[in-house]
Amino acid sequence: MSERVRSYVRAAVTLACAAALYEALARSGWFAPALMPTLPQVAGALAAAIADGTMLAHTMSTLYRVLFGLTLAIVAGLPIGILMGRFRAVENFVLPLASALMPIPSLAWVPVFILWFGLGNTVAILVVFYAALFPMLLNTWTGVRAVNPLWLRAAGAMGADENALFWKVIIPGASPFIITGLRQAFLRAWIAVVGAEMLAASDWGLGWVIFDAKEFLNTPLMLASLAVIGAIGFMFERLVFGSLERATVLRWGMVRAAKG
């Protein structure tokens, strides 16, 4: 425990030093103040944006897009991944397509989607879907295939039918991989949504704020939005997925969770 406290203290010291260094640089006047605002200015911009409610609105529309797209990716990726793991024919059909589509960065589709669906929410949601689909699909597939065959036979010997086998053995057995997939999917989705918002200009969204603020050289607001984006990403990673992992995989004692 004391080790942990010490590492927090050290982290705090480091961050304070980095902040002080930044502040000194910003005040030294070596760089244009418009490009390198001081920390109080950034904090002021953040406070102002929170106070008038715009930051909340931007955050909400970004979260809406990312969660909508992610949900679609889960709804599509999970069943297909499971089918791929269970049936050879599905695997043979989907795998080559997935391997060919996966290396295309989701952002490359933005201009195509803009022409097809117009500017706005649809483009961002579809880009998020594309970004999140493959980690979900491939991790689920790997997970289902990695279920220890011994467990399957043991459950079969103890008289489990197909249904029980699926829900009680395969799904829990594949869950470390599925959760890893979910995690990767969220990370990719989070990157994709910011890019999509910058390119497919809508009126709301954290990515759009940053890009819009650039036009007006509003660097404090850019840095403030950057901080919000980082905080949300961090929160999801630690709180949501961390607790999901603790509630499922760790509790079931399957700690050999693959780290992406």
Place this chain on the structure above:
Amino acid sequence: MADVALATAKEAEPRWLLIWRNAFPFLVVGAVWEIVARLGVFPPRLFPSLETIAAAFWRLTLAGILPHHALDTVIRLGLGFALAAVAGVAVGIAMGRSRLAEDIALPLVSIGAPIPGLAYAPLFLLWFGLGNMSAVLLVAFVSAFPIVFNTWTGVKAVKEIWVRSAQAMGADDARLFRHVILPGALPYILTGLRLGLAQAWRILVGVEMLAAVPWGLGWMIFGAREFLNMDVMLAGVAVIAVIGLALEKLVFQRLEEFTVVRWGMIT
């Protein structure tokens, strides 16, 4: 995870069967695409037939435009990734070996990493101007994070007993580093490099759209949108897919085979 391989070297299966099995899904999708395009459900300008896309590809390749775009993209990727690899591995090793470096760098890296790379793009554009400089620096910056993290983990994961036995056999620091720590950490470092390259690739296309670079596949696609040149855009996407696939298959699987697998670190 990504080595889902087009050719999952199955047990002695005839070659033609393997090729057929991998080609079949593409034929089906291509046929569906072609039918939809020819039926005229969507305007042909927005949903061109495969023939039109292939023609655009051929035209642009002959004119030397497409190769120029692709070359610039690859050069940018290479430069950015090389910067990230050198800096990332150096920082990661320093963090793994020295407590002080770890204390200084870890909080900064942990804060910077969860922010999506593209969110930095406008900031970099303001600081370094439009064009190549921003694009390369941003790609380097973004892809450095996974490299630092994995290198750091790898150096820390080197078995204590290897280090001690090497020391007991009289290895000095340089030899210890060269013959024990580096090979021991290499599987992790390679994973980091692989993730970093994938990250760089995903970011680069977006950056090219934003940074208004004169050449580059991302820019080509984005520019073609203005003129409703869907055939050019899709040809560009296809080239992007090929480059991405080549990176994965040719660069990394080879590298892994030549080093880690040969040393028996992973099989």
